[in-house]
Structures are given as structure tokens and as C-alpha cells.
Amino acid sequence: xxxxxxxxxxxxxxxxxxxxxxxxxxxxxxxxxxxxxxxxxxxxxxxxxxxxxxxxxxxxxxxxxxxxxxxxxxxxxxxxxxxxxxxxxxxxxxxxxxxxxxxxxxxxxxxxxxxxxxxxxxxxxxxxxxxxxxxxxxxxxxxxxxxxxxxxxxxxxxxxxxxxxxxxxxxxxxxxxxxxxxxxxxxxxxxxxxxxxxxxxxxxxxxxxxxxxxxxxxxxxxxxxxxxxxxxxxxxxxxxxxxxxxxxxxxxxxxxxxxxxxxxxxxxxxxxxxxxxxxxxxxxxxxxxxxxxxxxxxxxxxxxxxxxxxxxxxxxxxxxxxxxxxxxxxxxxxxxxxxxxxxxxxxxxxxxxxxxxxxxxxxxxxxxxxxxxxxxxxxxxxxxxxxxxxxxxxxxxxxxxxxxxxxxxxxxxxxxxxxxxxxxxxxxxxxxxxxxxxxxxxxxxxxxxxxxxxxxxxxxxxxxxxxxxxxxxxxxxxxxxxxxxxxxxxxxxxxxx
Amino acid sequence: xxxxxxxxxxxxxxxxxxxxxxxxxxxxxxxxxxxxxxxxxxxxxxxxxxxxxxxxxxxxxxxxxxxxxxxxxxxxxxxxxxxxxxxxxxxxxxxxxxxxxxxxxxxxxxxxxxxxxxxxxxxxxxxxxxxxxxxxxxxxxxxxxxxxxxxxxxxxxxxxxxxxxxxxxxxxxxxxxxxxxxxxxxxxxxxxxxxxxxxxxxxxxxxxxxxxxxxxxxxxxxxxxxxxxxxxxxxxxxxxxxxxxxxxxxxxxxxxxxxxxxxxxxxxxxxxxxxxxxxxxxxxxxxxxxxxxxxxxxxxxxxxxxxxxxxxxxxxxxxxxxxxxxxxxxxxxxxxxxxxxxxxxxxxxxxxxxxxxxxxxxxxxxxxxxxxxxxxxxxxxxxxxxxxxxxxxxxxxxxxxxxxxxxxxxxxxxxxxxxxxxxxxxxxxxxxxxxxxxxxxxxxxxxxxxxxxxxxxxxxxxxxxxxxxxxxxxxxxxxxxxxxxxxxxxxxxxxxx
Numbered sequence: 006x007x008x009x010x011x012x013x014x015x016x017x018x019x020x021x022x023x024x025x026x027x028x029x030x031x032x033x034x035x036x037x038x039x040x041x042x043x044x045x046x047x048x049x050x051x052x053x054x055x056x057x058x059x060x061x062x063x064x065x066x067x068x069x070x071x072x073x074x075x076x077x078x079x080x081x082x083x084x085x086x087x088x089x090x091x092x093x094x095x096x097x098x099x100x101x102x103x104x105x106x107x108x109x110x111x112x113x114x115x116x117x118x119x120x121x122x123x124x125x126x127x128x129x130x131x132x133x134x135x136x137x138x139x140x141x142x143x144x145x146x147x148x149x150x151x152x153x154x155x156x157x158x159x160x161x162x163x164x165x166x167x168x169x170x171x172x173x174x175x176x177x178x179x180x181x182x183x184x185x186x187x188x189x190x191x192x193x194x195x196x197x198x199x200x201x202x203x204x205x206x207x208x209x210x211x212x213x214x215x216x217x218x219x220x221x222x223x224x225x226x227x228x229x230x231x232x233x234x235x236x237x238x239x240x241x242x243x244x245x246x247x248x249x250x251x252x253x254x255x256x257x258x259x260x261x262x263x264x265x266x267x268x269x270x271x272x273x274x275x276x277x278x279x280x281x282x283x284x285x286x287x288x289x290x291x292x293x294x295x296x297x298x299x300x301x302x303x304x305x306x307x308x309x310x311x312x313x314x315x316x317x318x319x320x321x322x323x324x325x326x327x328x329x330x331x332x333x334x335x336x337x338x339x340x341x342x343x344x345x346x347x348x349x350x351x352x353x354x355x356x357x358x359x360x361x362x363x364x365x366x367x368x369x370x371x372x373x374x375x376x377x378x379x380x381x382x383x384x385x386x387x388x389x390x391x392x393x394x395x396x397x398x399x400x401x402x403x404x405x406x407x408x409x410x411x412x413x414x415x416x417x418x419x420x421x422x423x424x425x426x427x428x429x430x431x432x433x434x435x436x437x438x439x440x441x442x443x444x445x446x447x448x449x450x451x452x453x454x455x456x457x458x459x460x461x462x463x464x465x466x467x468x469x470x471x472x473x474x475x476x477x478x479x480x481x482x483x484x485x486x487x488x489x490x491x492x493x494x495x496x497x498x499x500x501x502x
Numbered sequence: 503x504x505x506x507x508x509x510x511x512x513x514x515x516x517x518x519x520x521x522x523x524x525x526x527x528x529x530x531x532x533x534x535x536x537x538x539x540x541x542x543x544x545x546x547x548x549x550x551x552x553x554x555x556x557x558x559x560x561x562x563x564x565x566x567x568x569x570x571x572x573x574x575x576x577x578x579x580x581x582x583x584x585x586x587x588x589x590x591x592x593x594x595x596x597x598x599x600x601x602x603x604x605x606x607x608x609x610x611x612x613x614x615x616x617x618x619x620x621x622x623x624x625x626x627x628x629x630x631x632x633x634x635x636x637x638x639x640x641x642x643x644x645x646x647x648x649x650x651x652x653x654x655x656x657x658x659x660x661x662x663x664x665x666x667x668x669x670x671x672x673x674x675x676x677x678x679x680x681x682x683x684x685x686x687x688x689x690x691x692x693x694x695x696x697x698x699x700x701x702x703x704x705x706x707x708x709x710x711x712x713x714x715x716x717x718x719x720x721x722x723x724x725x726x727x728x729x730x731x732x733x734x735x736x737x738x739x740x741x742x743x744x745x746x747x748x749x750x751x752x753x754x755x756x757x758x759x760x761x762x763x764x765x766x767x768x769x770x771x772x773x774x775x776x777x778x779x780x781x782x783x784x785x786x787x788x789x790x791x792x793x794x795x796x797x798x799x800x801x802x803x804x805x806x807x808x809x810x811x812x813x814x815x816x817x818x819x820x821x822x823x824x825x826x827x828x829x830x831x832x833x834x835x836x837x838x839x840x841x842x843x844x845x846x847x848x849x850x851x852x853x854x855x856x857x858x859x860x861x862x863x864x865x866x867x868x869x870x871x872x873x874x875x876x877x878x879x880x881x882x883x884x885x886x887x888x889x890x891x892x893x894x895x896x897x898x899x900x901x902x903x904x905x906x907x908x909x910x911x912x913x914x915x916x917x918x919x920x921x922x923x924x925x926x927x928x929x930x931x932x933x934x935x936x937x938x939x940x941x942x943x944x945x946x947x948x949x950x951x952x953x954x955x956x957x958x959x960x961x962x963x964x965x966x967x968x969x970x971x972x973x974x975x976x977x978x979x980x981x982x983x984x985x986x987x988x989x990x991x992x993x994x995x996x997x998x999x
Contacts, residue, residue, distance in 0.1 A: 116916065
């Protein structure tokens, strides 16, 4: 009894909530996807940069784009010198630190991209992880909206390279300045109205979920949801509400039409007019390069992150329908977004440094590519190794030699390393998804032969009835012997089937 | 004055000590190196797995191989549920958690590989980082030393694939059981002698640095170093000391010879004899597969990690000399190591699960490959983009169109996005390592032409004297005009030079 007590495991093996392990299929698919994104970004002149996972807490600041997520959502700890460090919560704040620290050395405008995990210390939920991957591209040091237009076109090219068909996605563009102009025209300018403007911003951020009617209520008297909870409204006048709603619905048949409507919506607001000019320039650049065909579209309904960004805002959205796990139709929606932001680098430099950037949510994009069976996620590479069985323990060096020959020929192969018998070894080979097993018992050895067993054909054979006309032929192909020196050749034949 | 006060940077941009940013050249070189390692490991039947950076602190345990580094060397923090979490300090402890948690689902023996950053909360120093990358391969669930032999051969193949020539490296193999046997034969068996054995282990761990004479002192009366510090010795009898030293020097001309000497060194110790049998089996397997030619060598002087491992131990060592930064000859030495360990998975499962693994120090290996100018680190991919200059701000859409055509043809290209004049734009192109610049001022535009400037040739030209016979021809090749529709063709010609 004491013995079995000693055997009791001392620690429970459990992954902390909100974190995930990844197997070979997901790793390979992610790598192929990232490689395709990298190649597109490189083509656009962006260059790779990598910063560490850890930064000084003060360097990260309180710059989470979504203000509903407080800074407490960051994992922080002290080092051996008792300085506060944090795990990065996005890839933008570390980039700002990097640019500021290496400002004189960097050729500007600085186009860079980087991919990696970021961390959030918050309650995980379905599809909400505490470690997740982002893939960012940013242009720092350019005030020209040509930089924004370029990133929008790059996002479109990236999606197509990943196998998303034209028409199945759109890169939507909006501008914070236009919204500011609309608010000004609606009589909401000035310091004293900041709180009201914030309520308006948050209200139109819910457009997707509540529709124009719901947003109208939030801009006016307030809204009671199904559960009976009441959200206080912005108490705007009817004319102001209609101006704001008109702005969000200003999308026309083409970009020129949309820009024209926006010019009306901002009225005499100078800031608003500046925003409209910027959108017009982006539209012109995209149209001139052929992206105005629905790939890059001015859409004032895009409001995600408008609270955070200071100029153009853009979002890449997938339009096709897929099925969720329960078979219900669903849309993936946004797979990336970004915009122009000021102040991040300025925190370190004391002078404004214009910048614009785009961030892809890697796992959501991967799920979307899996849903459309993107050709870049080809599963061929995931075939398991050829497994050489160990029939006689004292012949291990001989089996090892078979494996070495296969590997030297570029064939993925391994010798079974466990202690089980032949049936269990074949079962192992099946579980490894091995294309075939190589078998040499004493009989075969004496004849200088090896037996090759095609495991895919073997599975078919097991399912087939013996009445099949070609049953014998099938059986012969599923398992056959060749002389040892023809091992590689025979295995290659099976791999080619 | 108030204004300039407002502009004062609020935060200093600084990377915490012991952490590093990485630029495009290092990132690309690392990726190519990792890809080559992955391909070799896949060929051996290993499959990828990835675990998160964060684990429950209790799941990581106190398993740092080097006992001089206490558990306090780990970055730990609490999550929103006040549970203690830690950043992984190696890739082995998370693998153990993963295997234990998914034990029934995994086909065993389980060959897997994984690469990623690990973190140590300790004083950084030269070449000692708080975030660094490891590349591990492990076989879990096989008690057969064929698994160890396989990993040793795989390490050899990996180095050759990375461009390290045969003869420029060796994979050395030792066995903890043999050392235990030698200690037993030297009269150091039993519970009461554990502390003394630990001193002995640490003493022979310093063999590289102190040589046999220094280790003799540490095994005997103790040793005073140059600074006058005295290290207490193990106070062994002379015969015990000589037995231990003889063990460390037992390497013979070939593996069979070495194994023979080790059989003598362990005397009647059963555990020692078991270790010798294991080494003989490894040597036989490697010899049979052709790796006994100096690629995989039994070497009892390998003691790194012997304190931690429970059976075979192996280490991949580079033998060539390189120059350090000061031009002095230096050796890279060990670039990876590993061995057989028990207990890690057992902590979770309550039953022993045999395992053996190998870990590569990625940055040291990369430095070594850079020193030998390994062909896999080809720098060609790091050529910058073609830069299209902006000569007239109102022609930006036109320049954007040039860039779009180049990109569509697969040529890395960008339009200059800053606000500077022509000279600064050319300087920018130089700093980006651009192969050429594309220029169209109003003159060229009226003629429907573009000017291509070969920046490499341009630099040569600037350095050349005008007396050169081919000066004019060179100048013509360095900068020439073509009609707009021949843009891609002309750029390709320059890229091909």
C-alpha cells in the first residue's frame, strides 16, 4: 500500500485556462499562412523586425485600443532589480519603443512587419485567449495617406494570396477626422462635450449588433436591452442624431459617391473636410491601382477602433458565409484592422511621429482559410513517416540501417522504438498516419527480402468484401515482398500511389 | 517655454537588460536555419508540437538542469484568479505537462520537436540573455537506447545540413550510469555519500576549464584559484581519485576501445555495467549506420548535465576554430546537448515514463554558422525593394501605378512615402539597400519615359576616376531611360546584373 501511495502523482497536468497547445497540422498550416503573408509584405517593401516578449511596464503604457480593457489586463512582474516588467499585450507599443530607441539609425519612412504572440491577463472565454498571435505591418514617419492606401491594397493582396477569392472580402476605410467633423457639425465640438462624444463613439461602435434603430436610441434617450438593463443615452437633439446616422449610412455605389456624401455630412467643419480630402486621396490611389473595384471601399460604417485612431481607419472583412460547428451559417467578419495613430512614438520622443499600421488576428484568419479549404493549407505535408517494424530485437541495427537508407533518399522514416508486438506496432504506424510499414521477420531475412505493407490500401482491403473481382490484385498491392536492395524503390512506389 | 515643456518625452525608450531586438538579416538567417533543422527532424519521423509560453508554476517544478540556477530564476506572476503562473524556462517541463495531459491520445513512443523562446529571470551578462531560443527534439515512451542513438545521428545530420563539414563537429556520448558505476567502484555508493557524490559531479563538470590536475585537487584536498578563493574538495582517497580521472580520460581510438576501457572502470558495479552495455548498443547502432567514423563518439569527458540526466548523455560540439571579435582564435564548442531523463512525466502520471531529448541553443548555433559562412545563410534575400521616387506630389497615383506593376511582376518595390526632396530620397533608397531607383520628373513624363538608376553601379561610378576607359559606358549603364511600358523589363535587367 505504501508503494501505491508513493506512485501518486504529485502535480496535476493541466494547461491554464485561455491557453492552447498546438499540434503538427495547425503548426504547419499557420507556418504556411504566415509565409504567404510575409512574402506579400516583403513585396511591398516592408522588412521584418522582432522585439522581445517583455518590456518595461512604463514603456507599454495604457494604450490598449479598446478602452473597455484596462491596463490591469497585462501580465506584470518584477525582475531581480525590482523593476516592473510586462508581457507585451500587442505589437504596436513595442514597435513604438523600438523606433524611438533606434530613431537615428532607421531609414524613414520605416516600413516594417512583425508577427508573434501577445498576452492578455483577462478572463478567457470562447474564442478569447490569454495568448494569441498577431501579424502587424506599420509605416512610421510618413504623414502621407498614400501610406494608408498602400496598406489597404496590401491587405487585399494578402487575402487573395491566401486563397480568398475576389468578391469574398473587402477592405473598408473610414476616417476619424470625418467622424469628428460630423460631431462638430452636430454641435458636439469643444472640451465640455468630450464625455458626450465618447458616448456617441461607443454607441456607433454597436451599429453592427444593434442596427441604426438601436444606435438612434443610444444617441437619444437611451436603450433598454432584452434583459431589461438600461443604457443611458447621449440625449442629443433629433437633428444631431439624424446627422450621425446619415454619416454611418453614407456608403454609396462607388467610392467617389461615398466621399461626396461625406463632404455633405461634415458641413463646414474644417477637420471634417480634411478627413474627407484624405479619404478622397485614398480612394483615388486605390482606384488608379485598380483596387476601387470593391476590394478597397470607403465605408463610414467602420467604427472599430475609431476611439483610438486619429486619421484613416481600415478593416479587412470576409464576406463569404461558412457553417459553424452546429452547421448554422456564420460569417467570419473582420480578420484584421488598423489605422493611423499619433502619440505612441511621441511619448518617447517628445515630437509627433506620424504612423499607420495594420494588424491581422492570426487564428481567426486561419479558421477562415480552413473553412474555405484554402489551397495554401495543403495537408500533404502532414503524411506520417514510413515505420520500420522491429520483429527481432537483436536485429535492431539492421532495421536502423533500413531507416538510414530511406532517410538518405529523402523519405521520412523511423524505426519503431517501443516494446510492443507486431500488431501494436502496426496500430502505432496507423496512428502516426504512416503511408506504409516495412517488415522483416526471420523468414524474410533469410531470403534477403523485406515486406512492404501499404497501410492506406490495407485499410481499404479490410473494408472490402472478398467477392470483389479485384480483391486478390488489391491484396497483392497492399502487401508485397521485394529484395532488400529494392527497399527504397518499393517504398517510393507506395508513396507515389 | 510651456510648449517645449509639453514636448518633453514622458518615458525613456529603453530595452530591458538581457533582451534583444532583431533586424531582418538575423530574422531571415534564423528562419532558414530553423527550417533546415525542422526538415531534418521531420525526416526522422519527429512531429511538431507547440505549448504556450505560460504554465502553472507548480507544473514547471524545480527542474532546471543546472542546480546552480535556483527556481527563483523564473518569471512568475498571478492571474486574475490569483493562481501562480510562470514563463517557461525551458521546453522540457512544458512537454512533460503536455504528454501527461494528453497521454491516452498520443501514439507512443512519441517523437516530437518544438522551438521557441524560453525565459530566465537572472542577471544578464555577455552572451547571457533573459529571453533566448531553444530547439528541442524528444522521444517519450521508449526505454530503448536506440532512441538515444537516433537522436545522436539526427544531431549529426542536422549539423551537416546546416553546412558544418564532416570532421568539423562531433556528437559525444556518455552515460550517467557509467559514472554512477565508477563512483560505486570508488567506494562512494550509498545514501550517506550523496553529498560527496554531488561534489564529485560538480568537480568533473569543471574538467574543460581546470583540466585533470584541477579536478584532481577538487576531488582531493580542495583547490585555490587565481583570486585566492578556496573551493573545498571531496577528500577522496588517491585510488578513488585516480579511478574517477581514468574514467574521464577513457576515450580510445574508436568507440569499441572506449567501451572496453569503461567496462574496466566500473568494475563490478551492476549499474555501471548496465551503463556500459547501453553505450555499447549506441556505438553498435551508430557504427552500423556509418556514424562511427567520428561523427558519433563515446566520450566519457562529457559531463554537462550528468547531474540531471539518468542514462545516456550527449553533446554536439563544433571543432573548427573561428576568430572572436578581437581576432583571437576561439572555438564555439557545444551547440546542443541532451540525454535521458526520468521523473519529469512521472511527476504528473505517478508511473515512470522513459524519455530522451536533445536541445539546441539557437543563437550560439547561428553565430557558428555565420562564422563558417554557411551556404544556408545566403544573404541574397535581404536585398532591399526597388524605390520609386516621388518627383511631383500631384503624380503620386502615377508612381503608385509603377509600383503596382512591379509588384504584380513579383518585384519587391515601394513608392517613397516621406516628404523629402530627390537627394534625400536617393539616400533613403541607398539605406534601404535598394537595387535601383525609378525616377520620373516632368521631362520624362512628357516623353512617356522613366529613368532607372542602378544604385550599386552608381556607387561604383562615384568611386571611379573619369579616366577609366569604360567610364562613359559604365555611366550609361548606371542610369538610363526607357519608355514607361518597358519599366518592368528594365528593372529586371538591373536586378539580373
